Amino acid sequence: MPDPIRFYFDFSSPYGYLASQRIGNVAARHGRTVDWHPILLGFIFRVTGQTPLLDQPMRGAYFTRDMQRTAREWGVPLVMPEHFPFHSVAASRAFYWLKESAPDRAVAFANAIYGAYWGQGRDVDKPEQVAEVAAGLGLDGDALREALGEGAVKDRLKAEMDAAMGQGVFGSPTMLVDGEMFFGCDKFEQMERWLESGGW
Amino acid sequence: MPDPIRFYFDFSSPYGYLASQRIGNVAARHGRTVDWHPILLGFIFRVTGQTPLLDQPMRGAYFTRDMQRTAREWGVPLVMPEHFPFHSVAASRAFYWLKESAPDRAVAFANAIYGAYWGQGRDVDKPEQVAEVAAGLGLDGDALREALGEGAVKDRLKAEMDAAMGQGVFGSPTMLVDGEMFFGCDKFEQMERWLESGGW
Numbered sequence: 001m002p003d004p005i006r007f008y009f010d011f012s013s014p015y016g017y018l019a020s021q022r023i024g025n026v027a028a029r030h031g032r033t034v035d036w037h038p039i040l041l042g043f044i045f046r047v048t049g050q051t052p053l054l055d056q057p058m059r060g061a062y063f064t065r066d067m068q069r070t071a072r073e074w075g076v077p078l079v080m081p082e083h084f085p086f087h088s089v090a091a092s093r094a095f096y097w098l099k100e101s102a103p104d105r106a107v108a109f110a111n112a113i114y115g116a117y118w119g120q121g122r123d124v125d126k127p128e129q130v131a132e133v134a135a136g137l138g139l140d141g142d143a144l145r146e147a148l149g150e151g152a153v154k155d156r157l158k159a160e161m162d163a164a165m166g167q168g169v170f171g172s173p174t175m176l177v178d179g180e181m182f183f184g185c186d187k188f189e190q191m192e193r194w195l196e197s198g199g200w
Numbered sequence: 201m202p203d204p205i206r207f208y209f210d211f212s213s214p215y216g217y218l219a220s221q222r223i224g225n226v227a228a229r230h231g232r233t234v235d236w237h238p239i240l241l242g243f244i245f246r247v248t249g250q251t252p253l254l255d256q257p258m259r260g261a262y263f264t265r266d267m268q269r270t271a272r273e274w275g276v277p278l279v280m281p282e283h284f285p286f287h288s289v290a291a292s293r294a295f296y297w298l299k300e301s302a303p304d305r306a307v308a309f310a311n312a313i314y315g316a317y318w319g320q321g322r323d324v325d326k327p328e329q330v331a332e333v334a335a336g337l338g339l340d341g342d343a344l345r346e347a348l349g350e351g352a353v354k355d356r357l358k359a360e361m362d363a364a365m366g367q368g369v370f371g372s373p374t375m376l377v378d379g380e381m382f383f384g385c386d387k388f389e390q391m392e393r394w395l396e397s398g399g400w
Contacts, residue, residue: 048258051249057247058370062381072400073390075351161331170258188387200272 004035006170006176011038011088011110013079013194014054014067015185019120019173021076022109030195036099038092039164040157041172042085048170051131052085070185079121086117086125089133089157096129097147098139108137184185204235206376208369211238211288211310214254214267215385219316220311221276221372226388229393236299236310238292239364240357241372242285246263248370251302261312270385290330290348296356297347298339306339360361 005027009016015135026036045051054060063143071078098106112133123129127148132173136137137140147153175182175191180199181192194200205227209216227234246252254260264280271278291313298306312333316322323329327348335341347353368381375382376393380399382391394400 044258047352048256049251050256050259056248056250058244058365058368059250059366062383063312064384065381069400070390073393105310165258168258168261170262176280181265183262183266186390189389190270193273200269 003178004033004145005154006035006037006167008037008039008164008172008174009175010041010172011091011113011117011124012085013041013172014118015070016080016172017071017072017114017187018067018165018185019175020114022074023173023175024092024107026192026195030192032195034097035108037160038088038095038110039161039169039172040089040092042087043161044165044170046119046131047165050170052184052195054084059195059199078119081117081121083123083125086123088125090127090130092160093148093157094134094144096160097153098134100135100156105137105139112137129130131197144147148152201233203378204233206235206237206367208237208239208364208374208376210241210290210372211313211317211324212285213241213372214318216372217278217314218267218274218276218385219315219388222274222385222388223373223375224307226392226395230392233396234307234308235362236295237364238288238310238370239361239372240289240292240294242287243361244365244370245274247365250370254284276364277319279318279321280340281317281323282322282323286317286323286325288325290327291324292360293345293348293353293357294330294334296360297344297353298334300356301347302339305337305339309323310338312337344376 005023006024007019009020024035053063066076095106095110098109113124113130116133119125124133125147131141131145134144167176171183173185175187177191177194180194205223206217207223209220223234254261268278293309294312298309312328313324316333317324324333327345331341331345334344367376371383375384375387376396377391380394
């Protein structure tokens with residue numbers, strides 16, 4: 001079995017959301033699974049000097065249009081949330097906690113957070129909102145809510161951020177295929193050719 | 201005859217160079233011609249707050265690798281020039297002057313500038329180097345060298361820059377298909393689907 005595709009995304013990233021809708025099928029077509037890794041772009045931007053994409057002069061207008069164009073092409077529901085960007089630390093901590101405590105449900109949780117925020121425009125920044133999304137999947141929302149305050153859970157996200165940045169991850173979505181990095185929704189075709197051929 | 205694809209690029213941009221190698225064939229496949237427009241990213245960066253891509257922390261390392269990976273896949277010779285980025289004002293002015301005075305040679309000139317810089321790593325920032333590239337194509341290098349100092353030639357580039365920014369062009373390469381904008385080498389597949397279908 002070849003290694004999973006490592007998939008890095010910020011829950012606040014529209015292109016991360018779009019990629020999340022496609023990455024599973026792409027991986028499966030090439031006999032791969034997906035290892036999901038939420039990240040916090042805000043921390044990475046302190047190193048790269050970037051600002052949130054949709055807020056950038058000129059670039060923001062283009063990418064706002066492009067994300068909607070890509071969503072339409074892919075058949076993915078996408079709304080522009082009223083509160084954007086959002087601080088995705090609670091959702092990210094919850095994901096990694098679930099990855100430990102209920103590993104077969106973590107991806108369903110990630111999809112539910114993305115669906116609530118980018119599919120429906122619902123706020124999911126507060127711990128109680130994140131717990132509610134988890135409870136909607138039949139998970140123990142109270143236990144999750146409590147876990148979000150634990151030092152070990154906070155440390156896990158920090159360690160994941162360090163590891164991601166150590167790999168050179170600077171944006172959302174980023175896909176690592178056997179260590180080869182592909183950044184952005186527009187890289188799916190090239191990444192599939194790489195998966196197919198083993199690289200060039 | 202449908203409108204040409206408007207193609208915006210900076211001679212100093214590696215992805216502009218890669219796109220220049222592909223845009224003609226892509227357009228021809230869809231019954232289009234290409235209208236070439238060199239731009240100066242340095243001026244646009246003052247508005248967008250961006251810096252040269254390859255110099256950005258973390259991002260620079262990725263895009264340096266990605267441009268080489270894409271060049272290999274496309275079969276395009278690409279070297280990292282010793283002097284990068286370069287101030288492409290002389291080459292851009294020369295292009296627009298040729299577009300007026302020898303319109304059927306302007307694209308060949310653009311390809312020669314790109315080939316000299318990104319294909320061979322030769323400096324093409326000084327007016328005499330630009331004139332030499334033109335002379336190598338059998339064009340009148342002395343006349344071109346002289347034209348580069350003329351007010352009307354300088355004004356033409358300024359007007360082109362104003363028009364490009366007025367259209368929202370912020371990067372290289374940018375393609376406009378009937379007013380619909382596609383940014384980046386990674387957009388060729390989606391742009392081709394747009395050309396094929398007439399949009400969605």
